[in-house]
Amino acid sequence: MVQKEFTVEVGDSSNAVSQRLQEEGLVDNAEAFNKYMVDNNYANFVLPGTVTIPEGAGYEEIAGILTDKTIHH
Numbered sequence: 001m002v003q004k005e006f007t008v009e010v011g012d013s014s015n016a017v018s019q020r021l022q023e024e025g026l027v028d029n030a031e032a033f034n035k036y037m038v039d040n041n042y043a044n045f046v047l048p049g050t051v052t053i054p055e056g057a058g059y060e061e062i063a064g065i066l067t068d069k070t071i072h073h
Contacts, residue, residue, distance in 0.1 A: 001054050001055070001056075002055040003052045003053065003054050003055065004024060004025075004026060004052070004055060005050055005051070005053075006020070006024060006026065006050070006051055006053050007049070007050040008048050008066065010048040011048075012046065014034055014038065014042070014046055015030075017046055018030040018033045018037065021033060021062065026053050026055070026057070026062065027062065032059075033062070036059045037063055040060075040063065042063040042066070045067040046066050046067060047066065047067060047068075051066065052065075053065055
């Protein structure tokens with residue numbers, strides 16, 4: 001499985017993260033992913049740091065990775 005490293009900077013908004021995920025090819029639609037993050041109460045819990053995201057991961061998996069880095073080192 002191909003995985004990509006992705007870094008969240010301190011102060012990055014959910015919207016900014018969503019845009020970069022789309023630029024990196026990890027989500028198909030930044031607006032839809034950001035809406036998913038907001039609607040499912042993930043948007044305010046995105047943690048700074050570098051994570052590894054599997055290519056082809058769904059929104060739920062990516063949201064979980066971005067909000068809880070303790071299990072993804």
